[in-house]
Amino acid sequence: MVQKQYKRSEKSSYDKQTAVGTTGMVVSPHPVATEIGKKVLIDGGNAVDAAVAIQFALNVTEPMMTGVGGSGFMMVYNRDSKTTKIFNGHSRAPQAAYPEMFVDEQGEIIPFRDRSTRGTAVAVPGILKAMDAALEEYGSKTMADLIDPSAKLAEEGMSVNWVMKKTLDNFHYRLGDEARKLYMPGGEPLREGDIVKKEHLAKTFRILQKEGIGCFYEGDIADAIISTVKEQGGFMTHSDLKSYRISIDEPAWGDYKGHKIASCNVPSAGGTTLLNILKLLETFNIEQYSPKSWEKYYLFTEAMRIAFADKVSYFGDPDFVDMPLKGLTSEEYIEERRKLLNFERRNDAVDFGNPWKYDSVKEQTVVRQPFEKERERSETTHFTVTDQWGNIVSCTSTVEHPFGSGIMVKGYGFMLNNELTDFDAMPGGLNQAEPGKRPVSCKSPTIVFKDDDPVLTLGSPGGPTIIGSVFETIVNVIDFKMELKDAIEEPRIFNANGPLIWWEGGIDMEAKGNLEAMGYEFADDALVIGNVQAIQFDRENNRIYGAADSSREGGAIGLEG
CATH class of the missing domain: 1.10.246.130 (Gamma-glutamyltranspeptidase, large (L) subunit, C-terminal domain)
Structure with missing residues (x-):
């Protein structure tokens, strides 16, 4: 059989990005993280156990996208109870946040690059508490055991892949002084193939293993976070960390052509x-x-x-x-x-x-936000896993923009997010910054059901393009009957409130010309939109299909047995 070749990245390996299984599947944007999740399932762990282990692994392999200094939405489908819940570890604003925090003394919006790399951009991280709550309700292994593979990985070191190299080349200007010591030794970004040991991150993981996640919010790690943020002009306090709480949410539910769809709920607008x-x-x-x-x-x-x-x-x-x-x-x-x-x-x-x-709720005033051409796309990460019992986790986690705020916690080796920049820069609307508030997100971990059984789970990084990547993949599967990998690789387009349509290489040029004649504008060059990770279930034939997106290194592993 001739394998199909996908061109969104010449360095992605097709054979590692698709898999078939019968008793489980792990799909993530990095093969090392996928392998760690697989080992948890082989050792008898369930989908939640594996997801927690994957999230820690991605903090080592994709630190520019996610980590303990960020947030995430973990959607969990429990097969026994047939319930779907979202463990919502979205970030919250410190108590000192205020609506006008991103405008200057003249009332002008502070340029995005400036406001997104200050200590005032850092929100209170929540992904650790979301994982802890999911483990407490559904897990079968301890947090300490699930952290261990990633702690060893950080200690032993791993090579820089092409995704990290590309991100460093494009976004190294976002890195603060502490992060530059690790990722730009000698003033130059790391190269592909360089081996990087992360002793400070490993130290953080070992502390979390020994003391539990409480030390992140009230212990030595908390002290380091607050000290670092204040040095960078931020206003987060110990009280902000100590008082952080997650929520456990009902999904946003809808239907499409005979399918029932569960996706992320507010404060994510994605679903x-x-x-x-x-x-x-x-x-x-x-x-x-x-x-x-x-x-x-x-x-x-x-x-x-x-x-x-x-x-x-x-x-x-x-x-x-x-x-x-x-x-x-x-x-x-x-x-x-x-x-x-x-x-x-x-x-x-x-x-x-x-x-x-x-609707019956009181009408609110709409405050228009200016279009910011220079605003960078957020990156984020997504992974999904299912186990031998039929449980599913679909998780989108982030430090927001590439390398988050660029601020690395001194002596602890993890990046802090810049998620407060997801609030409206111009105050007065529903999404203005306020103390303790969560900014609007576009994250969309999603599970699609047919006759009350899951048939597809997927998600993507990419800020607002998350929504486009997910819905286009769903349409490709349901309407165009594409195989899963083909549905992911079909070139995507995106447009929101800006004048330009973003597009991926491979879209039809004649169709593009037709739309241009209809008044649409296209960006000058093609670019990558999203990074979909997905699992599809064929109940009739007892098959599980996994596929990773070629826009990152990506890995899918199926379990048989």
Whole structure:
């Protein structure tokens, strides 16, 4: 059989990025993390155990994307109870945060690169508490045991891969002094193949093994975090760390062409926006078009523009604001918004709608946010795992932008996030910064069900492009009947509230020309959008299929038995 070749990255290995199993599957953006998750399953651990081990491993292998200094949403499907929960370890603002924190004395928005690499960008991290809570409810192994493989990996060292090299080349300017010592020895970024030992990170992991995660929020590690943040001009305090709490949330639920879909709920706008896009598309029978047709690209683009116009206007932290979620997801509102799709031109009338009239909550003022051309895309990471009992974990975790704030905790070797920059820079709206508040996210760990059984689980990094990557992959599987790897690799496009359509190499150039004639603008060059990791279940034939995205090194391993 001739293997299909995927061109989104010439350095990705096809044979390591797809797998078939019968009793389990692990898919992550780094093969070492995937291998660590596999060993947990082989040793009798369940999906939650494996997910915790993978998350620690990614802190070693992808520190520019995720780590204990960040946050994450861990969606857990428990086969016995047939319940789906989100262990929400999203970051929170320190008590000293305030709505005008990202505007200067003249009322102008501080440039993104500046405001995202200050101590004032650092939110209280939550991923450790989310993992701890998931382990307490569903785990079968101890946190200490699950940390151990990654502690050893950090001590022994590992080679820099092409993904790390590329990120360093493009974003080394984000690194602070402490991080530069590790990632830019001698003033030059590490090269592919360099071996890096992370003694300080290993020390952190060994402390967590011995003392538990409490020391991160109240012990020596907490002291180091606060000291580091204050040195960088931040205002996080010991009290902020000590008082941090997670939530355990119900997913955002929706349906699409006979499938029930669970995705991330507020304060992530990802799930609801994803579901709205799918509902906008549902009646157009998109399968009648070619996957590379202008009609498909048109529908994708306009549906994203419509849904994102509402996303940037109507989402916030549910602990602080009322949102018109019932209105946004009502059939009447979706039908009203669907009328904006005309197949003629880029509809300049697309703007936020009025979901309030379909809801009972009090109407709030919309504060428009300026388009920031220089705003960098966040990176993040996603992984997914299923075990021999049929449990599933779909987890998206992050330090936000590449290397987060660029601030590494002195003597402890992990990066701190810059997630406060997910608040609106211009205050006054639902997503303005406030003490203890969680910023709006786009993270979308997702599980798709058919007849109450999971048939697909997936997610992606990429800031707002997460939503595009996930819904496009779902459409490729459900509507275009693609095999899982093909569904992931099909070139994607993305547009939200900016003027340009981002596109991946491989989209049809004739279709692109047709859209340009309809008033759309495309970025000058192709770029990578997202990094989907997915598992598909074939219940009839007792097969589990895993696929990793070639835009990173990625690894999928299936278990048989």
